[in-house]
Amino acid sequence: MTSKAAQQKDATSSKLDKSLQVSYQSGFGNHFATEAEKDALPKGQNSPQRVPYDLYAEQLSGSSFFAARHENLRSWLYRIRPSVLHGPFQKICHPYLLGRPFQNVASPNQLRWNPLPIPEKPADFLDGLVTIAGNGDVSSVRGCAVHLYAANKNMEGRYFYNADGEMLIVPEQGALTISTECGIIQAKPGEIAVIPVGMKINIALDAGQARGYICENYGPHFRLPNLGPIGANGLANPRDFLYPVASYEEKLGDFELISKFQGNLWKATIDHSPLDVVAWHGNYAPYKYDLALFQVVNSVSFDHNDPSIFTVLTSPSELAGTANVDFAIFPPRWNVAEHTFRPPYYHRNVMSEYMGLIVGSYEAKQEGFVPGGGSLHNRMSAHGPDSATFEKAATAALSPKKMADTLAFMFESSLVFQTTEFALCGGLTQSDYLDCWQGLKGQFKKP
Numbered sequence: 001m002t003s004k005a006a007q008q009k010d011a012t013s014s015k016l017d018k019s020l021q022v023s024y025q026s027g028f029g030n031h032f033a034t035e036a037e038k039d040a041l042p043k044g045q046n047s048p049q050r051v052p053y054d055l056y057a058e059q060l061s062g063s064s065f066f067a068a069r070h071e072n073l074r075s076w077l078y079r080i081r082p083s084v085l086h087g088p089f090q091k092i093c094h095p096y097l098l099g100r101p102f103q104n105v106a107s108p109n110q111l112r113w114n115p116l117p118i119p120e121k122p123a124d125f126l127d128g129l130v131t132i133a134g135n136g137d138v139s140s141v142r143g144c145a146v147h148l149y150a151a152n153k154n155m156e157g158r159y160f161y162n163a164d165g166e167m168l169i170v171p172e173q174g175a176l177t178i179s180t181e182c183g184i185i186q187a188k189p190g191e192i193a194v195i196p197v198g199m200k201i202n203i204a205l206d207a208g209q210a211r212g213y214i215c216e217n218y219g220p221h222f223r224l225p226n227l228g229p230i231g232a233n234g235l236a237n238p239r240d241f242l243y244p245v246a247s248y249e250e251k252l253g254d255f256e257l258i259s260k261f262q263g264n265l266w267k268a269t270i271d272h273s274p275l276d277v278v279a280w281h282g283n284y285a286p287y288k289y290d291l292a293l294f295q296v297v298n299s300v301s302f303d304h305n306d307p308s309i310f311t312v313l314t315s316p317s318e319l320a321g322t323a324n325v326d327f328a329i330f331p332p333r334w335n336v337a338e339h340t341f342r343p344p345y346y347h348r349n350v351m352s353e354y355m356g357l358i359v360g361s362y363e364a365k366q367e368g369f370v371p372g373g374g375s376l377h378n379r380m381s382a383h384g385p386d387s388a389t390f391e392k393a394a395t396a397a398l399s400p401k402k403m404a405d406t407l408a409f410m411f412e413s414s415l416v417f418q419t420t421e422f423a424l425c426g427g428l429t430q431s432d433y434l435d436c437w438q439g440l441k442g443q444f445k446k447p
């Protein structure tokens with residue numbers, strides 16, 4: 001920090017600190033225009049010779065310039081200082097945060113994990129990140145990674161951006177206040193937040209501690225799935241996605257700017273808050289979504305539908321209908337199918353499935369799969385209801401039943417997940433997972 005900056009540190013104000021009355025604007029992928037100070041947005045052009053209030057104009061591109069119009073993502077940020085004002089980056093070590101490819105061999109074994117404990121030592125959101133699995137490759141911008149976080153302190157004096165992938169954050173315990181260049185988002189358990197590639201953020205913990213999951217998407221940005229015969233409405237409706245309004249920090253100090261770049265963390269000094277965007281417009285911005293607003297479509301006659309009907313967001317691959325990664329949820333709903341085995345059917349899938357649980361229990365497992373835990377069923381690895389669930393469901397009375405105490409999710413990818421060393425040897429693995437199916441008997445009553 002310069003001496004001048006040090007002198008100014010206490011004298012500067014932070015609009016962010018003064019008020020956390022968070023408001024939003026809505027509509028998935030809309031082109032927004034928002035300003036924290038009256039008339040801060042240039043009118044009629046993006047880059048005037050002098051920007052109102054003498055701010056700097058800076059474009060943040062989330063797609064190639066030449067991408068088709070419906071794929072084109074960019075926002076214009078009007079800020080106190082341009083993003084290039086920081087010291088040189090130096091690579092730093094993080095013991096558990098990794099980028100693909102990993103060193104381990106991918107496994108066909110069905111895997112299940114206990115929850116990640118809240119750390120005993122102080123750890124902020126970045127300190128508390130642990131990579132569990134991943135696929136594809138950060139350098140070829142294909143695939144995704146599954147991370148967990150468990151934190152007990154705010155990110156103090158440091159800011160973070162991820163150059164490798166957008167981050168779909170799924171809180172399981174504790175709400176997050178995510179301050180971004182575009183404004184503030186608060187996300188609590190039952191909601192998700194999506195942070196675009198390159199967006200600078202700072203995360204504070206509303207309850208003093210927090211835990212959850214992250215899908216880091218290296219591939220094409222998340223979008224709403226096509227609805228096909230469902231029609232124009234249903235599943236996650238576009239107007240329920242909330243984007244921040246402009247809000248800025250004008251703050252000087254000895255800060256750090258952390259970048260995740262090609263799987264590694266890099267640190268640079270910065271003498272001001274980089275969350276200094278006074279106004280912005282565009283369609284490249286962070287957003288949140290309340291999973292309780294997902295309109296569930298399901299069978300009202302017989303049989304168990306494929307889980308694609310539960311897709312909230314999808315990152316497509318080059319092959320139509322085959323996702324780089326899908327985010328699907330299994331929320332509270334009515335179960336009414338007649339003459340049907342109602343839990344998920346036994347199956348083997350060419351897609352690979354990582355599952356987590358936010359609330360309650362999951363219909364295919366009586367025990368062992370708990371909130372904060374996870375499971376992985378890789379390409380063609382068999383899975384389905386455990387023995388206890390099968391026995392119960394095969395003989396249950398088929399009256400309409402409300403599945404209330406549940407909220408599970410899945411990151412499903414066409415690419416095979418490789419697990420990390422921590423995932424296999426970090427003490428969370430349930431070595432007896434296969435036992436949950438061993439009570440299933442051979443069943444064939446010969447005619």
Ligand SMILES: [Fe+2]
Nearest residue numbers: 349353377383
């Ligand atoms: Fe499955």
